[in-house]
Amino acid sequence: MIILQSIVDGILDIKDHFGRTLLQLVGIILGAASIVATFSLSVAGKAAAMEYYRVSGGIQKIWVSNKPTGKVTLNAKALASQGLTYRDSLAIQRDAKEIDLVSPVATNDMTIRYRAIEKSRPVMGIAPAYAPMNDFHAGAGRFITDRDLASAARVVVLGSERAQELFGSENPMGKTITMNGTGYQVVGVMREKYFSFDHKHNALRWMNRQIYIPITTLVTRQGQALENGKVTFMHTRMRDVKKADEAVDEIKKILLREHGVADYEVFSRVANLKRNEQNNKMYDITFMICGIISLLVGGIVVMNIQLASFNERVREVGTRKAIGATGLQIFSQFMAESILVATLGGFLGLFVGRLFTEGISRLTRNPAIITVDTIIWALVFAAGTGLIFGIYPAVRASRLNPIEALRTE
Numbered sequence: 001m002i003i004l005q006s007i008v009d010g011i012l013d014i015k016d017h018f019g020r021t022l023l024q025l026v027g028i029i030l031g032a033a034s035i036v037a038t039f040s041l042s043v044a045g046k047a048a049a050m051e052y053y054r055v056s057g058g059i060q061k062i063w064v065s066n067k068p069t070g071k072v073t074l075n076a077k078a079l080a081s082q083g084l085t086y087r088d089s090l091a092i093q094r095d096a097k098e099i100d101l102v103s104p105v106a107t108n109d110m111t112i113r114y115r116a117i118e119k120s121r122p123v124m125g126i127a128p129a130y131a132p133m134n135d136f137h138a139g140a141g142r143f144i145t146d147r148d149l150a151s152a153a154r155v156v157v158l159g160s161e162r163a164q165e166l167f168g169s170e171n172p173m174g175k176t177i178t179m180n181g182t183g184y185q186v187v188g189v190m191r192e193k194y195f196s197f198d199h200k201h202n203a204l205r206w207m208n209r210q211i212y213i214p215i216t217t218l219v220t221r222q223g224q225a226l227e228n229g230k231v232t233f234m235h236t237r238m239r240d241v242k243k244a245d246e247a248v249d250e251i252k253k254i255l256l257r258e259h260g261v262a263d264y265e266v267f268s269r270v271a272n273l274k275r276n277e278q279n280n281k282m283y284d285i286t287f288m289i290c291g292i293i294s295l296l297v298g299g300i301v302v303m304n305i306q307l308a309s310f311n312e313r314v315r316e317v318g319t320r321k322a323i324g325a326t327g328l329q330i331f332s333q334f335m336a337e338s339i340l341v342a343t344l345g346g347f348l349g350l351f352v353g354r355l356f357t358e359g360i361s362r363l364t365r366n367p368a369i370i371t372v373d374t375i376i377w378a379l380v381f382a383a384g385t386g387l388i389f390g391i392y393p394a395v396r397a398s399r400l401n402p403i404e405a406l407r408t409e
Contacts, residue, residue: 024305025345027298028385032349032378034294036370037356038287039377042280044361044369048197049276055195056204057134059269060241062099064234064251067265083263084255086219087227089127089234091254098247101237103129106218106230112211113178114166121162123179123211125218133235136207141173141188144214152216157188161208182221184213244270295381298345299389306338306393317400327398334394335387342386346379353378 053059066083089104106125131143163172172186193204219229238247255264361368
C-alpha cells in the first residue's frame with residue numbers, strides 16, 4: 001500500500017513540476033539511447049558473421065594453407081618438403097578421426113576459349129567434397145563426382161557468372177570449352193552464391209566467377225605425379241565443434257609426420273570465432289562504459305534536482321511527518337519519483353536509440369538489430385540509475401526533523 005501510494009504521489013509530483021522533470025530526463029534518455037545504439041550494432045555484427053559462416057559451410061571448417069618456414073634445417077625430409085600435396089589430403093582423410101571431409105584445392109590460370117571468346121581465367125581443381133564443404137549446389141546439371149576424380153575426367157563445372165560470360169543466354173550444358181588447348185565438357189552450372197554484409201557487395205561473388213575441374217585432372221595435366229601434385233590450400237570439416245582443438249592438433253600432427261617441418265598453417269573457424277568474441281567483448285565493454293557514463297551524468301542531474309526539490313518542499317515534508325507520515329513513506333515517495341523519472345527516460349531513450357541506430361547504420365553501412373535483451377539492459381540501467389542516485393535525497397527527506405522543517409522560511 002505504501003509503495004502504491006508513493007508511486008501515485010511521485011506521478012503527481014512529476015506532473016506538477018514537468019519542466020524540472022525534463023531536465024532530469026535528458027541525461028537518462030541519452031544514456032539509454034547510447035546503450036541501445038551501441039549494443040544493436042554489436043549484436044548485428046555478430047549475427048552477420050554467424051550468417052556468413054552458415055552460408056559458406058558452417059563453423060566446422062578448418063583452413064589449411066602453405067607457409068614458408070623461414071628457417072634452415074638439416075632434416076632431409078624437411079628439406080624435401082614441397083608444401084601441401086594431394087597425398088596430404090589423402091593422409092588426413094585416412095588418419096584424422098575428428099575429420100569427416102577433406103577438400104583439397106589446386107589453382108592455375110588457363111586460357112579459356114569458346115567460339116570467338118578467348119580469355120585467361122583462374123581454374124580451380126577440386127574434389128567432390130568441395131560442394132558440401134561450402135554449401136554450394138548445382139543449379140543445372142551436376143557437380144564433380146568421385147568417378148570424375150578417379151578417371152581424371154575432362155569435365156568442367158562453371159560458376160553462374162562465368163557461365164554467363166562464356167555462353168550468355170545459350171544453354172551451356174553438354175557444350176565443350178577449350179582450356180589450354182584441351183577440350184572439357186560442361187556438366188554443371190552452380191547456383192549463384194550470395195551473401196552481403198552491407199546489402200550492396202556480394203562477399204561470395206568470387207565463387208560465382210570460378211571454373212571447377214577435378215583436381216586429379218588439373219594435377220596430371222600439369223605433368224605432376226598425382227600424389228605429389230601441389231595443393232594451394234585445403235578445407236577440412238571437423239565432426240564435432242566441441243572437439244575443435246583435437247581436430248586441429250590431429251591435422252598438425254599428420255602434416256608434420258608427412259613434411260618433417262611445420263611449413264603449413266591450420267586455422268579453425270571455431271578458434272577464429274572465439275578470438276572475435278574476445279575482441280567483441282572489449283568493444284561491448286567500452287560501449288557499455290560510454291553508455292553508463294552518460295547515465296551517471298544523468299543520475300547526477302536527477303540527484304541534484306531531487307535535492308533541489310527537497311529543499312523547496314521542506315515545509316511540506318515536515319508537515320506530512322508532523323501529521324503522522326513515517327520516514328519510510330517519505331523515503332518511498334522520493335525513491336518512487338526518482339525511479340519513475342529514470343524509467344520514463346529509459347523508455348524515451350529506446351526511441352531515441354533507434355534513431356541513433358538507424359543513423360549510424362546508414363553512415364557506416366553496417367546492419368543493426370535491436371533485440372529484446374538490448375531493450376531490457378537499457379531499461380535496467382536506466383531504472384538502476386534512478387534507484388542509486390535517488391537514495392541520498394530520499395534518505396535526507398526521510399530523516400528530516402519535522403519541528404526544524406516547520407521553522408524553515
